[in-house]
Amino acid sequence: MGEVISYVDRISELPDFILHQILSYLSTKEAAQTSLISKRWRYVCETFPILDCDEWFFGRELDILNPKELGMPKDERRKIFNRRVKFMSYVDEKLCRFHEENLCVKKFLLHITLVSNDLATRVDTWMELIAGLRVQELDLYLTVGRERLYDLPMKLLATESLAVLTLRGCxxxxxxxxxxxxxxxxxxxLYLRDVSIDQDTIQDLIFSIRSMEVLSLKNCLGFENLEISDHDKLKKMVYHPHKDLKVKKFSIKVPTLEELDFCSVDKDKTACEIIVSSVCQNLKRLSLCGIPIDAKWLQKMISSFPLLEHLFLGGCVLQKVMKLSSRVLKVIQVSNCTKLVKAEFDTPNVHIFEYRGKTMPRLYSNSVADYRTAELSVRLGNMDSIWFMRLNNFLRDNKFQDLSLSMTATSGKEISFxxxxxxEIQLLPFELNNMKLVTHTLTSVNYAALLDGLFWNLRPRILSLELNYYSPEFLKGILKSLVAEEEPDCYCSRNFECWRHLLKDIKLINVGSLKSGTVLDILTLNNLTTFLDNWAIEARRTVKSYGALKGETLSFQLSW
Incomplete structure (x- = not known):
């Protein structure tokens, strides 16, 4: 007789806290599905200390404040009502079970649209329960109609177990x-967003919470000044004022501060009204967005912080010429700064340089950084022979090893090479480790001209193409041009060889289920086209269901 083999489920025998740790690495939907395995897993799932109570799991329509005003039929409104009732019963059962069994809650997330005052009372009851469950992380995302907000029960501010508190719509x-x-x-x-909070309350919170290391205020109303000092733990400060709020003064004097992110849409505000004291000697990251900046003021500020390594300027109104010098900065990001025409950077230790502007910036070539990455943005219509030459010189002069190029469409203009x-230009080819192409265009592109312009003197070892579900045609066009059956116009001459004759082969690195090392040819191209079409369909479903999509790329190894 054959030997009988018995299987032992050793995973299910593990203690609850270990199984809970395993579930914490899964999405909410995947964690819930484990309850179908057995009674043991059903209990583990029901006592999982991360309670993700998001109304969208019961239907994206639940965030509609008044379906009747939108002209929805009565049967559709009834479905939404029933789903909302089902969602509230789900929250009731979860919290009551934890309360009855005296279980702790590691994290509680509640996302709900309060379509009536009765629901606000229901949320009050939930908050009463959650305050007694020794919750460590609380995330409240509340939407209320008619520009009303949810009046937060003060008992929550006496919850000694809380380590992370996120409030939205309170x-x-x-x-x-x-x-x-x-x-x-x-x-x-502490994270506050779309919260109405007055001057005294925000100052009392900052003064009272001595253990706080991160404070984030986004789109909040109710106060005009924000001054922070006499705090010995705060490391990160994020302040994005409400668009209707005219902030008179922002001042921070905290020796422990390591990161500051200030973003405003008040174009009348001057940078000098932002006071970051030289007391902040530990500042490592500075992000300024949407404000006018004087170049001298910026240079003075940067020079005041001996540890500042990361600088981000986004949508700032700068002068036409900006000169910046620092031997400490390692990351520089300049994005969509109006009026800026000429930018010079004497920053030898920078290894990540991101620039989105009208012209190619200038970096002094005395680089000492071991590895340098350039992230540039360009409009397709601006990519001509002069631009490609400037790109080549910029990468070569500053010893960049990686390039990420983000391209956007320009109506009525096309790439020209x-x-x-x-x-007549004699240059040795410049080798890159990685060239990544990103596009946000829905229009057709002259793919042959794009590749000719990029590869005429650049030799990337790896070519990466960012996947996007709304424009897979761009990726198909690039791939088709790479393996063109009929070779486009060849520009080889006695002293000048085109890249197509120098490129030996192209091999896949990580493309879905296709085997790594496969040579890119016409047959592989057909499989890739099918892969891209299927990926785009699935990506649209993911975005529709979850509202977000994890970034993915196609990567190829190029042998020259």
């Missing part, structure tokens, strides 16, 4: 706040 007023009742002694991170402009 109301916090000093008239209802007893400063002595704030007992968030374990709180490390003329090999005649280069035939």
């Amino acid at each position: 109301l916090l007023l000093s008239s209802r706040l007893d400063k002595s009742a704030i007992r968030l002694c374990s709180l490390v991170e 003329n090999s005649e402009d280069y035939k």
Whole structure:
């Protein structure tokens, strides 16, 4: 008789806390599916200490405040109502079970649209329960109609177990706040977004929470000044004022501060109203967005912080010429800064340089960085022979090893490349480790001209193409041009060889289920086209269901 083999489910025998740790690496949907394995897993899932109560899991339509006003039929409105009832019953059952069994909650996330005052009362009951469950992380995302906000129960501010608190769509007023009742002694991170909070309350919170290391205020109303000092733990400050809020003064004097992110849409504000004291000697990252900046003020600020390694300027109104010098900076990002025409950087230790502007910037070539990555943005209509030459010189002069090129469409203009402009130029080919192409265009592109312009003197070892579900035609066009059956116009001459004759082969690195090392040819191209079509369909479904999509790339190894 054959030997009988018995299988033992050793995973299910593991303690609850280990199985809970395993579930924490899964999405909410995947974690819920494990309850179907067995009774043991059903219990593990029901006692999983991360409660993700998001109404979107029961239907994206639940965030509609008034379906009747939108003209929805009665049966559709009834379905939405039933789903909302089902969602609230789900939250009730979860919290009651944890309360009855005296279980701890590691994280509680609640996303709900309050379509009536009765629902606000229901949320009050949930908050009463959650405050007694020793919750460590609380994330409230509340939407209320008619520009109303949810009046947060003050008991939550006395929850000593809280380490992370995120509030969105809430109301916090000093008239209802007893400063002595704030007992968030374990709180490390505080995130407020779309919150109405007055001057006294925000200052009381900052002063009372001495353990706080991260403070983020985004799109909040109710105060005009924000001054932070006398705090010995704060490391990261994020402040994005409401578009209707005229902030008079922002001042921070905290020795422990390592990261500051200030973003405003108030074009009248001057940078000098932002006071970052030289007391902040530990500042390592500075991000400024949407404000006018004087170049001298910026240079003075950068020179004040001996540890500043990362600088981001986004949508700032700069002068036409900017000169910046620092031997400490390692990452520079300049994006969509109006009026800026000429930019010079004396930053020898920079290894990541991202620039989105009208012209190619200038970096002094005395680089000492071991590895340098350039991320540039360009409009397709601006890519001509002169631009490709400037790109080549920029990468070569500054010893960049990686290039990420983001391209956007320009109506009525096309990429142009003329090999005649280069035939008298004698340059050794410049090798790159990786060239990544990103596009946000839905229009057709002259793919042959794009590749000719990039490869006439650049020799990337790896070519990466970012996948996007709304424009797979761009990727198909690039791939088809790479393996063109009929060779496009060849521009070889006695002293000048085109890249097509120098490229030996192209091999796949990581493309879906296709085997790595496969040579890219006509047959492989057909399989890739099918892969891209299927990927785009699945990606659209993912975005529709979850609202987000993880970035992916196609990568190829190029042998020259």
